[in-house]
Structures are given as C-alpha cells and as structure tokens.
Amino acid sequence: MRNIKTTTIINEAKRLLIEASFNLPCDVMEAVKSAAKKEISERAKKILELVLENAKIAKKQKLPLCQDCGLVYIDLDIGPDICIKDSSSLNSLLNQAVADTYTSNYLRKSIVSDPLYERKNTSGNTPAVIHTSFTSSPGLHIKIYLKGGGSENCSYLYMLNPSTGEDEIIKLVLDVVKKYVTKCCPPVIVGIGVGGTSSEVVKLARTASFRNLEIRNPDKRYR
Template sequence: MKIIKITKIKNQIKKLIKTASFNLPEDITDSIRQACSAEKNNTAKKILELILKNSEIAAKKKIPLCQDCGNVYIDIKIGENICIEKFSFLQDMADEAVAEAYKENYLRKSIVSDPLFDRINTKDNTPAYLSIVPADTLDGLEINVFLKGGGSENCSFLYMLTPSDSADAIISKVLDAVRQNVTKSCPPVIIGIGIGATSSKVTELARKAAFRNLKIRNADDKYKILENSILEKINNTGIGPAGLGGMTTALAVNIEYMPCHMATLPVAVSFACHSLRRASSKILLP
C-alpha cells in the first residue's frame, strides 16, 4: 500500500485552480483560432479575436479569464494500492484548498449558503463538488479541476426520452435547447451530452462530456457521427459568437454514454462557455 499525504493533494488542487482560472487550455485556443480563420462574418471574427486576446491578458496579468470564477468540481481518480492519509477529511481539505486558492488569487466567490431562503455568500467559494473514482490502471492519483460559471450552468437540461425515440429526438432536443438558451451562456459554447445511465448519473456524464478535451472524439463511430452532425446543425443556426451572427455557435459537441434500464433513455445536456476552465495533474507513485 502506498500512502499519499492529504496536504499534497490540497496543494495540487490549489495549483490547478490557479492554472485553470488564468489559462485557457490549448485545445480550446486552437479550436478558436481555427474558427476565427474560417469565419466569414466580421463581427464574429472580431469577437473570436477578442477571446484570444483575453486569454493572453489573463495569463500575463493574472486577471481571471472570466469574472465568474465558477463552481469548483474536483474529480479525483485513485489508482491501485493507493491509500490517502486522513481520507475521511478529503472534503474538508478540498474546501480548504478552494478557500485559500480563491483568496490568494483574487478570484470571485460566487457560492451562496442556503439556495432558497437566505442566499448568503459563503465568502470563500466553498463547498467544492468532490467526486472520487477508482482507476485500476493508474500508478497513483489523478486530480481534475473544473470551474463552471453560473450562466452556462443554468443552461443544463434533463430529458427522459423513451426507448422508441431515435437519435433524431436527441438532435431536436439539443437544437431547441441551443436556440432558446445559447445567448444566455457565452457562445461559442461546448455542448456536453450525456446519454444513458440514470437521471442523476446522466447529468454527471453531460458535465464530463462538456469538459472533455476537444481533440478527443467519441471512440464509437456511431456516436462520433452523431457528435459531428449535431455540431454542424448548431453552427448552421447562424447564431454565432455572442449571438451576433456567424458560423461559430459551438466549438464542439461531445457525447458520453453508458448502459441504461430497458425502460429508459435518459439524455442530459450541459453547456460550457468558451472560457472553459479545466486543469489536471497526476501524483505518480510507481
């Protein structure tokens, strides 16, 4: 059994929050650059250029990419024979990491304590949304941090379709969701779609899909074709960056799927804004 100190995980989380807040991932900047050179609409081109310029300023001056510094999702994958010292304090430790990172880096604290009645700001952006996943091929630990803003979070949808529905039903739900909501998020967006599992699990799949590296396409050809077809239809709407017209409404459509009950076809959609904040690192103990 190999032991990982909980403080080591905390320091990694703090580092990842900082990286994600100030640095747009390379797959996103590459995709925006490509979209920018393909755009024929001048306003769209200009906005895509501003997004790239924004990422340069954020990295150089350490000003957050977006004023909405987000909810913090932390996914930790734990490999074989790994033991986290003081494991039962993992949530407390994650919250401490978030509170310290948000204070030290002048990030906005956006979480309110009671969701309905008091809505008092927790002033430290906690709690973190922590999930732990076993990973048998990993010699150590992998930490993934995702920061998701409220505007895009509000554009999240769950549809319990029926098994007789086809891919067309999903296409039509996603297109409606985009047409009605995308300007409330920050287009160009990344659309994450979860298919299968259960009503609660499928929204998790959609969130993971929204944060998936844009260079990774679905390994299954049928789903890959569906991803491409939905992307094309979204970009044919002409909504464009900031909703001001153009062919870049979405940068990607990512699908993640799982088996589901024979009576169900759960589908969830999650929007991620162009200011996609994710960072990942491994603590290896070979």
C-alpha cells in the same frame, strides 16, 4: 502500495485551481482560433478574437479568464495501488484549499449557504463539489473544473422514450442550441450525455463538456 499525503493532494489542487482560473486550455484556444478563421460573420469573428485576446491578457497579467470564477468541481480517481494518509479529513482540506486559493488570488466568491432565503455568501467559494471514484487504473488522478452560471443557465434535461432514435436526439440538441445559445457565455462547448438516470446523465454531460476537444469517441456512431 503507494502512500500519498493529503498535503501533496492539497498542493496539487491549489496549483490546478490557479491553472484553471488564469489559463485557457490549449485545445480550447486552438478551437477558438480555428472557429475565428472559418467564421463568415464579422461580428462573430470579432467576438472570437476578443476571447483570444482576453485569454492572452489573463495569462500574462494573472487575471481571471472570466469575472464569474465558477463553482469548483474536484474529481479524484483513486487507483488500487494508492493509500491516502489521513483521508478522513480530505474533503474539509480540499474545501479549505479552495477558500485559500480564491482569497489569495482575488477570485470572485459566488457560493451562498442558502439558495432561497438568507443567501449569505460562504466567503470562500465553498463548498466545492467533490467526487471520489475508485478505479482499476494505477495512480491518483485529480481533475478540477470551474463551472460558471453562464453555462448552468443553459443546461437542460429531457426524459425521452427508450425507442427514441438518433435522428430525434440530434434534432432535439440542435433545437435547444438554436433556442438558448444566446443566453449562455461564448464560445459554446456543448456536452451531451445519453442514457442512465437523470442524475448520472447530467454528470455524463459535464464530463463531455470538459473533455479535451481533440478527443473523439472511439465508437464512430457517437462522433
């Protein structure tokens, strides 16, 4: 059994928050480069080139990749060999880590305590959305995602019949992308979840959208 202090987790969370805020992942960078080379529209090509230039400036000058610094998602996958000391305070400490990181790095804080009436800013971009899973894989894995409003504004959930086939789902996805793609922030990465309850399928779509772009489903039918 490995004992891990909460301070170790908090320090790693802060590091990942900074990494996500200022550095475009390598797989996304390569995908944008590839898209820019293939693009036949001069306007679209220019936009993709601006995305790459923006990423270089953000990394060099330690500036946010986007003015919308996102809602923070923190996923903790805890293996059977891990014991976290003082785990009862972990969520509050993670939220404090988010607030500290956003403040010290001058990241925009967008979260409000009440979405409908007072709309008072929480002043720390908190609370973060924290998911804890106990897995059969050894070790402790921390994943942090920053999800901005530009992607949330184009999230859609459809309740389909169990008899709905592959062709119908493909058509539905393509129709949605064609209709709403101009309302979200480019470059667009489409995450698709199929099956499960409404709440679970949204989580599947989020997982898919943040997965390394070089990874393909081992089941060829889903590629």
